[in-house]
Amino acid sequence: xxxxxxxxxxxxxxxxxxxxxxxxxxxxxxxxxxxxxxxxxxxxxxxxxxxxxxxxxxxxxxxxxxxxxxxxxxxxxxxxxxxxxxxxxxxxxxxxxxxxxxxxxxxxxxxxxxxxxxxxxxxxxxxxxxxxxxxxxxxxxxxxxxxxxxxxxxxxxxxxxxxxxxxxxxxxxxxxxxxxxxxxxxxxxxxxxxxxxxxxxxxxxxxxxxxxxxxxxxxxxxxxxxxxxxxxxxxxxxxxxxxxxxxxxxxxxxxxxxxxxxxxxxxxxxxxxxxxxxxxxxx
Amino acid sequence: xxxxxxxxxxxxxxxxxxxxxxxxxxxxxxxxxxxxxxxxxxxxxxxxxxxxxxxxxxxxxxxxxxxxxxxxxxxxxxxxxxxxxxxxxxxxxxxxxxxxxxxxxxxxxxxxxxxxxxxxxxxxxxxxxxxxxxxxxxxxxxxxxxxxxxxxxxxxxxxxxxxxxxxxxxxxxxxxxxxxxxxxxxxxx
Ligand SMILES: C[S@@+](CC[C@H](N)C(=O)[O-])C[C@H]1O[C@@H](n2cnc3c(N)ncnc32)[C@H](O)[C@@H]1O
Numbered sequence: 001x002x003x004x005x006x007x008x009x010x011x012x013x014x015x016x017x018x019x020x021x022x023x024x025x026x027x028x029x030x031x032x033x034x035x036x037x038x039x040x041x042x043x044x045x046x047x048x049x050x051x052x053x054x055x056x057x058x059x060x061x062x063x064x065x066x067x068x069x070x071x072x073x074x075x076x077x078x079x080x081x082x083x084x085x086x087x088x089x090x091x092x093x094x095x096x097x098x099x100x101x102x103x104x105x106x107x108x109x110x111x112x113x114x115x116x117x118x119x120x121x122x123x124x125x126x127x128x129x130x131x132x133x134x135x136x137x138x139x140x141x142x143x144x145x146x147x148x149x150x151x152x153x154x155x156x157x158x159x160x161x162x163x164x165x166x167x168x169x170x171x172x173x174x175x176x177x178x179x180x181x182x183x184x185x186x187x188x189x190x191x192x193x194x195x196x197x198x199x200x201x202x203x204x205x206x207x208x209x210x211x212x213x214x215x216x217x218x219x220x221x222x223x224x225x226x227x228x229x230x231x232x233x234x235x236x237x238x239x240x241x242x243x244x245x246x247x248x249x250x251x252x253x254x255x256x257x258x259x260x261x262x263x264x265x266x267x268x269x270x271x272x273x274x275x276x277x278x279x280x281x282x283x
Numbered sequence: 284x285x286x287x288x289x290x291x292x293x294x295x296x297x298x299x300x301x302x303x304x305x306x307x308x309x310x311x312x313x314x315x316x317x318x319x320x321x322x323x324x325x326x327x328x329x330x331x332x333x334x335x336x337x338x339x340x341x342x343x344x345x346x347x348x349x350x351x352x353x354x355x356x357x358x359x360x361x362x363x364x365x366x367x368x369x370x371x372x373x374x375x376x377x378x379x380x381x382x383x384x385x386x387x388x389x390x391x392x393x394x395x396x397x398x399x400x401x402x403x404x405x406x407x408x409x410x411x412x413x414x415x416x417x418x419x420x421x422x423x424x425x426x427x428x429x430x431x432x433x434x435x436x437x438x439x440x441x442x443x444x445x446x447x448x449x450x451x452x453x454x455x456x457x458x459x460x461x462x463x464x465x466x467x468x469x470x471x472x
Contacts, residue, residue, distance in 0.1 A: 011398075037367070037369060037375040037377075038369060038370060039367040039368060039369045039370075039375050039395045039399075040367060040375055040377050040379075042398075043367070043391070043394070043395060044379075080377060080378065080379045082378050082379055082380055223378050226348050226364075226375070226376050226377065226378070227377065229349075230349060255347070255348050255361065255364060255376050256348070260349075
């Protein structure tokens, strides 16, 4: 057998091991990564396999099934919790200018941050709502399927080393005050004002397997759909459509879209660059 | 002559002009898709794609998530996202941690492309002042792909091509015009 045939066999075995491992995760633990982008999932799992000094994904699967510490690690590897405050300041600027004036017309607001990771995005928007005088009439749901990151989000404490960048972003996002009004710095930790948390509920929610949040006025779900294949993106966009009131708003990440999905006709494009959409009002 | 399905290119400091010269050296109607990671500031816009598109030789655009890779096109990784290749020859983007202090990272593109295009892939490392891409070159070669480094003597910054060469897995060390000439010899326009 020549090397290229050998490689074909290795490849198909790897593919099989990958599918079996994902099957094990969903059957044993209910975490369904089968419709996540394969290149991403494979890369992260192979990386973990090497870090643990294992020789195959089958070995890694054995560890996942028999050691709960490995499961936690894998969830972290696959979920990618990288985030920041006011990521893409222009998105927040456009929320402020194009969405806030319309949200003002409602007596109360239900807002859902889906895939909020460690919460930086949630506090960013809470500050914006405060400055626009809408915070007190808002109920904010901040969800993620990774409970470890939600624990960090609940604390609202972030490294002081990031504050310089966040201050810059806050200003670029149209911030009205001094950013330092919103946190107290102690040693290397910046603790955000607990008042900001008053109307926020942090909760575990899996977009693949859990159900709708009814009667939502605004859903912000950024940099989560990029990890999903088209069919799963479509499913989650339907979930969002079902959760929004008529005339409700949807904000996605800069590289995400609804324009391929079965709900595209239900929405108007509010800002194509910032990926802001509004659910149509249908009689 | 052997057929290739894709060409992946990594460049960093000084890359804009190296890419311009490389693309300008290609025959109009060049078919094999180019997929490019150029290190950029996270806040930059898609100026580079416009700039290279205006040369009028290839259709140059930023890679979109789930987009299919097509002949006659060059794709640039968007700033602040890693670019990955899927088995069905589409792109994925991720915001995971930087690799080699870079996002997009050349290694991430090269390693995922290597597993998909295997021995029908060419990997090219151009000018740059870091070590990104060296591991990617090793992956490409392990799948039987062909690897090229820009001649460090004529690169604006020689660190990145030197790091690639130091892996011992570079097939050819060439000036930009030689790289373009070789690519032209492969593509049936
Ligand atoms: C890259 S972060 C995005 C954080 C933030 N929205 C932002 O844009 O900066 C992606 C988040 O999506 C979460 N996530 C991934 N799959 C999920 C799912 N099926 N259900 C809920 N959250 C999920 C991950 O745990 C992670 O925290």
